[in-house]
Amino acid sequence: MQVAFKYRIYPNKVQSIMLNKSFGCNRFIFNYFLNHKNEQYKKTKRSVSYNECAKLLTDLKSNFQWLKEIDSISLQQTLRDLDRAFKNFFKGYGFPKFKSKHNHFHSYRTQMVNDNIQVENNKIKLPKIGWVKLKYHRSHKGKILNATVSKTNTGTYYVSLCCETSDIEKLQTLNTALGIDVGIKSFCVTSNSEIIDNPKFLEKYYKKLLKAQRELSSKTKGSKNFYKARIKLAKVHEKIANCRFDFLHKLSSRLISENQVICLENLKVKSMLKNSTLSKSISDVSWFKFRQLLEYKAKWYGRIVSIIDTYYPSSQLCSNCGFKNEEVKNLNIRTWECPNCKTKHHRDINSAINIKRVGLVQSDLKPVEIVGYEVFETGSSYF
Ligand SMILES: [Zn+2]
Structure with missing residues (x-):
């Protein structure tokens, strides 16, 4: 079972700058590929696959060096999220929307690969950001699958850890x-x-x-x-x-x-x-x-x-x-x-x-x- 655990984090100045860059780059990638998918669909009536986008992302990085500064796994995750948004659209949900810079809520998600995300002693390690202070008010359970970092419109930062766990005990059955x-x-x-x-x-x-x-x-x-x-x-x-x-x-x-x-x-x-x-x-x-x-x-x-x-x-x-x-x-x-x-x-x-x-x-x-x-x-x- 997947369970999410959300914590407040306190990045320092340098880390906040990096986090804001990460929000921006992921938003850029999302919008860039949303546009690309739209254009291709108009031309060919065919949906561009995740793999095609991932390949294009590699080319894009050599043109836009600043994309290399941030966590590359998060960019792939953004492509996956976009891919899923399209799949949901074909299932009858709303069409994916462009993400606005002027929105006051920002987030990006990154996946756990080779222990790139770690939690210890009120700190969390995030790829390319390093160890960030965290208010660990309750312990997470199970294996971390991915982390979503967000910033609310008051400038407060959070991280939400999605974990795979099986150690939640069922309660005793009642007849009420x-x-x-x-x-x-x-x-x-x-x-x-x-x-x-x-x-x-x-x-x-x-x-x-x-x-x-x-x-x-x-x-x-x-x-x-x-x-x-x-x-x-x-x-x-x-x-x-x-x-x-x-x-x-x-x-x-x-x-x-x-x-x-x-x-x-x-x-x-x-x-x-x-x-x-x-x-x-x-x-x-x-x-x-x-x-x-x-x-x-x-x-x-x-x-x-x-x-x-x-x-x-x-x-x-x-x-x-x-x-x-x-x-x-x-x-x-x-x-x-x-x-x-x-x-x-x-x-x-x-x-x-x-x-x-x-x-x-x-x-x-x-x-x-x-x-x-x-x-x-x-x-x-x-x-
Ligand atoms: Zn009666």
């Missing part, structure tokens, strides 16, 4: 399952009636974010103060992203350790309808990240994440008797009583229970395997 609904007022609500709020610090940072945005818009574009305000705004964004990631990381770890199966909605459409404010749009981003974290941790630890269809009316159905109450479509209704069985419901908890029920059916688990769950089924839909 959980349904999770996106809360309207909270981050999420579970079928165990747990209401998980958005962390308080986010509120604090939203205010800072708004302030930084206002400051930036009051500055003259291109001026020194504009530049300062842009960095300030980017720093708030970065802070929010880091805190949010920490919150999601801890929450997903806990839920995965407590449950064998976790059921979620495939949320795209629904969340867009629900959310309009800034804080909500940030929690949207969180939700997708949260799902990713749950999915990869489930894979590591031998758990199951079951994603249910977006169009399933989870909030309108009574989780006790299956009665469909269309009135609950109104988002202002927080609690309701089932007209059929008179059960009193908290909107989101009821929804989470329904999500759990359907998720269990979809995950091909016999409901009895998980705490004797019963499934209502009438006609083609559940209930």
